[in-house]
Amino acid sequence: MIQLDWKQVRSSVLAGALAITAAVALLPPAPALAQTRTLPDFTDLVEQVGPSVVNIRTLEKVSPRGGPDGAGQDEMFEFFRRFGLPIPNMPRQSPHPRRSPPQEEDQPRGVGSGFVLSPDGLIMTNAHVVDGADEVMVTLTDKREFKAKIVGADKRSDIALVKIEATGLPAVKVGDVSRLKVGEWVMAIGSPFGLENTVTAGIVSAKQRDTGDYLPFIQTDVAINPGNSGGPLINMRGEVVGVNSQIYSRSGGSMGISFAIPMDEAVRVSEQLRATGRVSRGRIGVQIDQVTKEVAESIGLGKPQGALVRAVEAGSPAEKAGVEAGDIIIKFEGKVVEKSSDLPRMVGGTKPGTRSSLTVFRRGGAKELLVTIAEIDADKPVKKAADKEDKPKASSAGQLLGLAVSELTEALKKELKIKGGVKVDAATDAAARAGLREGDVITQIGNLELSNVREFESAVSKLDKNKAVNVLFRRGEWAQYAVIRPTR
Secondary structure, three states, X not given: OOOOOHHHHHHHHHHHHHHHHHHHHHOOOOOOOOOOOOOOOOHHHHHHHHHHEEEEEEEEEEOOOOOOOOHHHHHHHHHHHHOOOOOOOOOOOOOOOOOOOOOOEEEEEEEEEEEEEEOOOEEEEOHHHHOOOOEEEEEOXXXXXXXXXXXXXXXXXXXXXXEOOOOOXXXXXXXXXXXXOOOOEEEEEEOHHHOOOEEEEEEEEEEEEEOOOOOEEEEEOOOOOOOOOOOEEEEOOOEEEEEEEEEOOOOOOOOOOEEEEEHHHHHHHHHHHHHHOOOOOEEOOEEEEOOOHXXXXXXXXXXXXXXXXXXXXXXXXXXXXXXXXXOEEEEXXXXXXXXXXXXXXXXXXXXXXXXXXXXXXXXXXXXXXXXEOEEOOOOOOOOOOOOOOOOOOOEEEEHHHOEEEEEOOHXXXXXXXXXXXXXXXXXXXXXXXXXXXXXXXXXXXXXEEOOOHHHHHHHHHOOOOOOOEEEEEEEOOEEEEEEEOOOO
């Protein structure tokens, strides 16, 4: 039988417990439990902002046609008049009544939403809500109805202002769009399908979404349907951060993708509409395109940024400032042009007559230019250049690139407003794969400006046969880059 020394056992157990305690103390602290997130409650927001949202009905004047009061009745009166017969349901003492012209009728045209911008009755909505309307009716949440006057509408931004004769209205609070974050909860109030005071909610899906020339839209998954147009997009602080404007849909109903005009853009437009009834935007007279990664690397730009100038309008501010087709505008007024769609917004938001700075990337380096902003007008059609003179003898120096070129005629230089270059008479193999074709005019190759065929031959002879080369060419009045990979 084994005898245990209980004193020794107690000492061993105590020592083990102390060792375990020390080991536990050395372990890293357990992570804190993740903060519990709950769904937001929108009830306070609805009470706060709801009274500022209005329903907008539009009417148009329509002359009655057909039926007993239209063209059919006209023919009946004419029949009885010709034969001197009494007209049915008319007094006999009036066998030849002088019929009054039909009265125009107010017919419903559409339904939208809006919100009170100022207590004196100024209301913001979408331009497409009131476009073509002969009469605009505004209904407040307290069921008061007013006939509204259109202060101004801007189709490019889809913003309109209307005014009703009322005071003391609850105006919305305008939020700071720069603080808006993707994933943030937002709410919309409007009249989808004419159902007034309808509340829907969701999150911000994306910002700076390009779907228009002058607006970087806010994309959300808030349920927006026809009738919500012009209503406010509201953040959790009760501030309006956008104006609901568009939906992506294949059926006409909500598919979980909607777009709102950022409120800072809407306010800028509304200030001009309120002051003059119209919006004035700047222009410099260039046709632009995106800069691809391939082109950016080949010309030494580094990363794809800026706006590629494909054409410069004759007599435009850009031409007077020295902007050339093939330039890449990388800065406007010191602000970086990240993508081509940034430039129209920057220039469009500049007051006409302002002298602004442009930074262009040209033949491997940056160049500063000054341009005087003009006011935007209708786009001018681009005229396609055509060389009607006899083709000079072609050069075969560009076989490595799949190009046969010839000298430019003076007439073509004058028509395209260029100093020099070479005309493509044939494009095969590598050149054809890069998108070049007969009739194109090459003005640069490998960042080297060309004047004639001799310079083209010299530039091609110095090319590294193992590397791609960038080519700037004109097609009509359009300039663009191609990257040619020489045939080995």
